[in-house]
Amino acid sequence: MGERRFSVYTLEEGEVLLWDTVAEYQRFGSLNNEAFGALKGTGRLKVATHALYFDFDDWSLPIIKLLFKDIYFFKEGGLNPSEVSEFLDFFEASSGNSDFPLIKGCDAVSIVTLRSDTITFLKEEGYDHPHIRESVSSLHTLYSPYSTLEAVYTLCSELLIANQLDREERDLRLREIVASRRKVTPFDITWLQFGLSEPAIFDEPCFLVYPLSEDHGRIRLTNCNVYFMPIHSGGFDSSPVERHSISSIYCVRTLEYRSLPHALEIWFSECGPIWMVVFDNQEMRDKVHKQLMERTAAKEHKNSFIYLSVSLSLDSLLDLWQKRKISNYEYLLALNFQSGRTFLDISQYPVFPWILSDYKSENIDLEDPQSYRKLDTSIGALNLERLNTLMQRYKDMPSPKFLYGSHYSSPCSVVHFLVRSAPFLMLKLQNGRYDHPDRLFRDVSETWINVNNQVNNFNELVPEFFSIGENELPENSITRLSGRTWYPGNFLVNEQGVHFGTCQDGRTVDNVELPPWAKGSPSEYIKVNRKALESDYVGKHLHHWIDLVFGYKSRSLENYNLFFTDVFETQRPEIAAEFGRTPKRMFSAPHPSRNLDVSEEIVQSKSVIGEFFKLHEFTQISDESKLIVDATVTRDIVFTVWNDGAFLSHALSTEDVGKHYRRLSLSSSSVEERLRNCKFTVVRETSTDCVILGTDTGSLLFYSVSLGILSNICIDAHQGELCSILFDAQSNTVISSSKDGSIRCWACEKESGPLSTYVLSGPGRLVYDLDAEDIIHDIAMEQDPVDAQTMLAAIVDNVYVLVWKLDLSCRHSDDPVLRPLIKIASSLSNTFRNTAIKEGLCFCEPWDNTGDNTGLVWAFSDGTMEYNVVDRRNRRHVSSMEWRNQAIFWSRVDKCHIIVLDCNGQLNLVRVAFAQGKMETMATRSLGDINTGEVNKIGCYVSNAGENSFVAYIVLRTGKIYGCYLSF
Numbered sequence: 001m002g003e004r005r006f007s008v009y010t011l012e013e014g015e016v017l018l019w020d021t022v023a024e025y026q027r028f029g030s031l032n033n034e035a036f037g038a039l040k041g042t043g044r045l046k047v048a049t050h051a052l053y054f055d056f057d058d059w060s061l062p063i064i065k066l067l068f069k070d071i072y073f074f075k076e077g078g079l080n081p082s083e084v085s086e087f088l089d090f091f092e093a094s095s096g097n098s099d100f101p102l103i104k105g106c107d108a109v110s111i112v113t114l115r116s117d118t119i120t121f122l123k124e125e126g127y128d129h130p131h132i133r134e135s136v137s138s139l140h141t142l143y144s145p146y147s148t149l150e151a152v153y154t155l156c157s158e159l160l161i162a163n164q165l166d167r168e169e170r171d172l173r174l175r176e177i178v179a180s181r182r183k184v185t186p187f188d189i190t191w192l193q194f195g196l197s198e199p200a201i202f203d204e205p206c207f208l209v210y211p212l213s214e215d216h217g218r219i220r221l222t223n224c225n226v227y228f229m230p231i232h233s234g235g236f237d238s239s240p241v242e243r244h245s246i247s248s249i250y251c252v253r254t255l256e257y258r259s260l261p262h263a264l265e266i267w268f269s270e271c272g273p274i275w276m277v278v279f280d281n282q283e284m285r286d287k288v289h290k291q292l293m294e295r296t297a298a299k300e301h302k303n304s305f306i307y308l309s310v311s312l313s314l315d316s317l318l319d320l321w322q323k324r325k326i327s328n329y330e331y332l333l334a335l336n337f338q339s340g341r342t343f344l345d346i347s348q349y350p351v352f353p354w355i356l357s358d359y360k361s362e363n364i365d366l367e368d369p370q371s372y373r374k375l376d377t378s379i380g381a382l383n384l385e386r387l388n389t390l391m392q393r394y395k396d397m398p399s400p401k402f403l404y405g406s407h408y409s410s411p412c413s414v415v416h417f418l419v420r421s422a423p424f425l426m427l428k429l430q431n432g433r434y435d436h437p438d439r440l441f442r443d444v445s446e447t448w449i450n451v452n453n454q455v456n457n458f459n460e461l462v463p464e465f466f467s468i469g470e471n472e473l474p475e476n477s478i479t480r481l482s483g484r485t486w487y488p489g490n491f492l493v494n495e496q497g498v499h500f501g502t503c504q505d506g507r508t509v510d511n512v513e514l515p516p517w518a519k520g521s522p523s524e525y526i527k528v529n530r531k532a533l534e535s536d537y538v539g540k541h542l543h544h545w546i547d548l549v550f551g552y553k554s555r556s557l558e559n560y561n562l563f564f565t566d567v568f569e570t571q572r573p574e575i576a577a578e579f580g581r582t583p584k585r586m587f588s589a590p591h592p593s594r595n596l597d598v599s600e601e602i603v604q605s606k607s608v609i610g611e612f613f614k615l616h617e618f619t620q621i622s623d624e625s626k627l628i629v630d631a632t633v634t635r636d637i638v639f640t641v642w643n644d645g646a647f648l649s650h651a652l653s654t655e656d657v658g659k660h661y662r663r664l665s666l667s668s669s670s671v672e673e674r675l676r677n678c679k680f681t682v683v684r685e686t687s688t689d690c691v692i693l694g695t696d697t698g699s700l701l702f703y704s705v706s707l708g709i710l711s712n713i714c715i716d717a718h719q720g721e722l723c724s725i726l727f728d729a730q731s732n733t734v735i736s737s738s739k740d741g742s743i744r745c746w747a748c749e750k751e752s753g754p755l756s757t758y759v760l761s762g763p764g765r766l767v768y769d770l771d772a773e774d775i776i777h778d779i780a781m782e783q784d785p786v787d788a789q790t791m792l793a794a795i796v797d798n799v800y801v802l803v804w805k806l807d808l809s810c811r812h813s814d815d816p817v818l819r820p821l822i823k824i825a826s827s828l829s830n831t832f833r834n835t836a837i838k839e840g841l842c843f844c845e846p847w848d849n850t851g852d853n854t855g856l857v858w859a860f861s862d863g864t865m866e867y868n869v870v871d872r873r874n875r876r877h878v879s880s881m882e883w884r885n886q887a888i889f890w891s892r893v894d895k896c897h898i899i900v901l902d903c904n905g906q907l908n909l910v911r912v913a914f915a916q917g918k919m920e921t922m923a924t925r926s927l928g929d930i931n932t933g934e935v936n937k938i939g940c941y942v943s944n945a946g947e948n949s950f951v952a953y954i955v956l957r958t959g960k961i962y963g964c965y966l967s968f
Contacts, residue, residue: 005055005059005126006044006053006063006123008213008214009210009211009212009424010053010063010122010123011048011213011428012048012050012428013212013428013429014214015048016048016178016207016215017048017216018047018049018155018178018181018231019045019046019047019151019152019155019232020044020045020047021044021045021149022042022044023042023044023142023144023149024040024042024043024144025039025040025043025045025054025140025141025142025143026039026140027119027139027141028138028141039056039061039064041056041058041061042057043055043056043057043058045142045144046232047159049159050068050069050163051065052064052066052071052114052142052156053065053066059125059126060124061124062121062123062132063121063122064122065119065120065121065122066118066119066120067116068156068159068163069164070116070117071160072115073113073114074112074113074114074115074156074160075113075114076111076112076149077111077112077113110144110145110149111141111142111149112141112142112149112153113139113140113141113142114139114140115137115138115140116137116138116140117136118133118135118136119133119134119138120432128423128424128496128498129498129499130432130434131433158177159174159177162177178216182216183205185218185229185231186218187203187227188229188241191227191241192222192225192227193225194224198224198225199223201221201222202219202220202291203218203221204219204284204288205218205279205280206218206228206278206280208228208276208278209257209263209276209278209344211345211414211422211425211478212346212411212425212429213428216230216231217229217232217233218231219277219288221246221288221291221292221295223295224245224246225243225244225245225246226243226246226249226266227241228241228242228275242275244268248268248269249266249268249292250268251265251266251267251310251311252266252289253311253337254286254289255276255340255342257276258577259576259581260282261282262278262279262282262284262285263277263279264277264278264279264288264289265277265342267474273475273476274342274344274474274475276342276345309330309334309337310334310337314338314586314587317331317334317335317338318591318592319879319880322593322594323595323917324595325882327534328533328534329463329467329530329534332350332352333350333463335583335586336351336463336583339550339583339584339586340583340584343474343476343477346411346415346425347576347580347581348576348583350462351408351460351461351462351549351583352460352462352465352466352533353460353461353542354373354379354448354461355372355373355529355532355538356371356528356529357372357373357448358370358515358517359444359445359448359515360445361515361516364528366528366531366532366537371532372532372537372538372541375542375544375545376541376544376545376548378553378559378560379408379451379458380403380404380458380560380561381560381561383452383453386452386455390403390455391403391560400567400568402563402564402566403557403560403562403563404458404562405455405564406457406458406579407563407564407565407579407580407581408458408459408460408580409459409460410579411580412429413459413460416440416441416459417459417461417462417464417491418491419440419441420491420493420495420511421478421479421491422479422481422482423496425478434498434500437500437503438503438504440509442503442507442512442513443512443513444512444513444515444525446513447459458563460549466526466529466530467488468530469488478491482495482496488522489525489526490522492511492512492522493511493522494510494511540593540594542594543591543594544591546591547591549582549583550583550586550587551586551587551588551589551590552585552587552588552589554582554583554585555582555585563582565579565580565581565582566582607909607923607966608966608967608968609909609952609964609966610925610964610966611925612927612930612954612962612964613962613963614960614961614963615638615962616961617959617960617961618640618648618959618960626642626643626644626646627643627936627957628640628936628955628956628957628958628959629641629643629936630936630937631936631937631939631961633941633963634941636651637649637651638961640955647693690704691703692725692727694717694721694723694725695722696721696722697721698717698719698720698722698740699713699714699722700717700722700725700734700736700746701713714746717744718736718740718744719738719740719742720738720739720742722736722738723738723777723839724737726779726780728781728790728808730783730808730809731747731808731809732747732749733745733767733808734746735779735781737776737779738776739775739776741772741773741774741775741796742769742770742771743770743771743776743779743794744768744769744770745767745769745770745808746765746766747766747767767808767810768818769817770817770818771817772796774796774797775796776796777796777797777839778794778795778839778858779792779793779794779841780793780842780856781843786873788809789805789806789807789808790805790806790807790808791803791804791870791872793841793843794841795841795858799825799860800824800826801823801841801858801868802823802824803821803822803823803824803870804818804820804821821875822870824856824868824870824877840857840890841858842857842890842891842892842898843856843857844857844892844895844896844898844912845895845896845912846869846896846911846912846913846914847897847912847913848913848914849914852871852872852873852874853869853870853872853878853914854870855867855868855869855912856868856870857890857892859890863887863903864882864887865882865883865887865919866880866882867881867883868880879917881912881917881918881919883900883910883919885900885902885903885904885906885908886903887902887903888903889901889935889937889938890938891937891938891940891952892940893950896911896912897909897910897922897968898910899940899952901932901935901938901954905926905927905930906924906925906926907925907938907952907954908921908923908924909921909922909923909924923966925964927954930954930956934956934958934960935954935956936957937954937955938955939952939953940952940953940966941953943965949965949967950967951963951965952964952965
């Protein structure tokens with residue numbers, strides 16, 4: 001069968017679907033006062049806790065709803081002669097009916113007969129029209145041509161009795177029936193994608209939450225998929241089981257439902273769909289959460305926005321927002337998620353503020369503060385006259401007292417705004433009717449006036465008023481349920497052609513009337529709203545609204561912010577389901593403001609980047625296939641490693657050109673290994689003239705520059721390819737790192753004898769053996785001036801940096817395997833989907849450092865560069881900032897400056913300003929004719945031109961090396 005009209009949204013609020021099967025239906029009744037006359041056809045019988053539903057295959061016929069409380073005759077099987085006589089008037093009225101003999105003679109297990117005085121018609125032709133209730137006595141027969149209805153009859157008999165009880169007793173008995181149904185309904189393994197080869201990791205009773213709806217069943221996790229099978233599954237031609245691959249799970253988070261911590265939310269892909277799963281107790285919820293996190297792909301999507309928005313600490317999110325690494329929209333959505341708000345439970349739907357106050361102008365000026373709403377004032381206090389009235393009412397009110405009788409975010413307000421996208425939700429909320437046309441959302445300007453003036457209207461907005469991209473909302477969010485093409489503001493358009501009625505002033509309620517400045521375009525209205533939300537004005541004042549909704553001013557009479565549900569929620573948790581609830585208090589102190597936007601113009605200073613000049617070109621290398629793999633430069637010598645395994649050194653000074661040329665290829669030496677893809681460090685000091693190289697097989701080599709020989713070799717220093725090498729001249733320690741995740745510190749000694757002033761011997765003792773537990777991309781070190789120990793940092797594949805504190809002056813360590821002291825995760829919004837990390841990790845102190853701060857510079861495959869401030873004394877990560885241009889290569893100049901080559905071919909001299917929270921570009925120069933695509937590395941060394949004077953060098957893979965002077 002094709003798509004069906006019936007869904008969980010067709011049920012009454014609080015109603016649970018228990019059975020679903022194929023059947024035939026026929027109605028017999030008088031011809032008078034009948035909306036649809038005699039009804040007959042095939043379709044699906046739905047048994048729910050409050051009513052029987054029949055969904056015809058023929059959509060020209062309505063869905064039939066028969067409330068159990070209106071049924072007063074219910075029988076299994078056909079009619080006996082006395083019953084036929086009793087209902088003879090119905091059969092005679094249904095003229096031309098040829099099925100009467102069938103009714104009398106049917107097998108008892110395949111037919112159910114019932115009589116009711118009221119019948120409700122829904123969704124004729126599939127449209128969400130107001131429910132049509134017909135008060136007329138009718139006889140109804142249900143026949144199953146394929147299976148028995150005995151179980152249906154037994155279940156309906158129980159429900160019939162339960163629905164005759166008083167409401168409190170009825171609800172208790174219905175909950176017992178639902179629990180019993182869940183207990184006797186095992187998971188049907190025939191729905192498993194791979195059959196018995198998919199053993200269950202867990203299989204637990206639960207229910208899924210949808211807006212104003214619940215679907216009870218079982219959740220089952222296997223090694224391949226996660227399934228949900230509702231308790232109404234079964235019956236011919238029924239396919240109710242939902243299945244998702246575990247690889248599609250992006251995020252799993254815990255939250256409350258009806259004020260109880262029993263719920264999980266599972267996101268399948270970044271923008272949905274999502275499941276909100278509720279269990280019987282917290283213990284079961286936590287058990288399932290643990291299993292999902294251990295066995296599914298959620299932990300592999302730690303760079304997705306939804307994962308980070310619910311898993312990062314509030315401090316981390318705040319830091320992202322303050323540094324403008326996430327937008328105001330993203331920050332508000334993350335705060336909603338952190339406080340337990342969800343798109344599936346509209347009693348705790350994400351809440352956003354009204355931003356603008358000008359809905360009359362032909363053109364709106366977003367630079368004018370008068371265009372904006374006062375964000376430091378609660379929604380109910382915007383109108384002082386109304387506030388005075390409410391305060392007087394509060395004083396006269398008996399305890400417990402409250403200021404506002406309705407909430408700023410409730411199921412009614414959410415449905416009010418989104419009724420055009422999901423009219424069925426209003427029918428469900430309003431007992432089968434639409435609200436009075438004058439109360440419907442019909443005009444943005446009028447709604448803003450009402451929010452400011454009415455004593456029972458304090459509605460804030462929902463995210464849809466600011467969402468400009470479909471991927472900003474989950475797939476099964478309300479505005480995407482219809483399956484129609486999504487666009488910004490689609491919820492403002494009556495695309496389904498629903499007749500909402502006519503207002504008292506004669507206006508027909510259709511599309512929402514927009515402000516003049518929207519020019520009649522819903523998309524334009526949303527885009528202006530979003531632009532206003534991201535404006536500098538809102539950035540300066542949004543923290544005040546956060547204080548009111550998520551912070552220390554919430555649930556506060558002093559701040560005119562005390563709502564009805566704030567007073568009664570603890571006494572009656574079910575109140576929140578109807579009237580909404582205030583978000584959890586996330587901040588107990590005033591929320592910090594956002595940092596001011598910093599101009600990207602280059603700071604005027606005395607910093608200079610000189611003209612480029614050619615340092616050297618390896619003209620001897622004529623083979624075009626030979627390329628530089630890595631290089632480093634001192635004042636007078638360049639050292640390069642090539643892809644053919646050769647290591648070259650060459651004098652740079654003019655008078656020495658052609659002299660001191662050295663070529664070493666290990667393929668022709670006694671050592672049978674080559675230097676492909678190695679990293680190396682050059683050490684220049686008075687007593688040592690040595691280059692240390694690493695190989696792709698994990699070996700370390702020590703090369704005497706002056707003597708042109710290998711002074712020492714350490715085979716298998718690591719099990720994998722060496723990726724970085726550092727040298728601490730003060731302690732004569734080599735620090736090497738490998739792609740196998742290991743970092744090792746080696747104590748080195750100088751050779752004795754006549755070569756002692758030149759040659760450094762190879763590593764003799766392993767001082768530290770550190771494990772980064774992931775692929776290492778680069779390492780960096782810096783001496784701590786406080787305790788003279790060495791800070792060692794490593795950037796690893798999981799997008800974080802580890803920092804250790806080492807005592808390299810000690811030639812051996814009692815605890816060579818240290819745990820890192822600090823772990824810094826990236827917090828850049830535009831790297832949420834980045835996993836590859838570039839090389840170039842380096843320490844760099846803020847130039848205006850007033851404490852014991854240093855920092856680490858690192859970047860990502862998209863070129864985004866991040867700077868993380870580290871407190872040396874307290875050994876903690878303090879804050880983050882970013883350099884906004886895309887970086888290709890970068891290198892440290894001195895302790896406070898770095899040079900960065902960006903994607904536009906500009907070489908930039910950059911420093912960190914701690915007080916202002918930014919990375920400043922001090923000077924810049926274009927590379928001109930230099931091909932940036934051929935750049936292999938950039939670096940810097942001290943020049944002879946004087947204090948604060950350096951030479952930056954740029955190495956091209958083809959063998960050309962350029963330089964330029966830096967001064968500041």
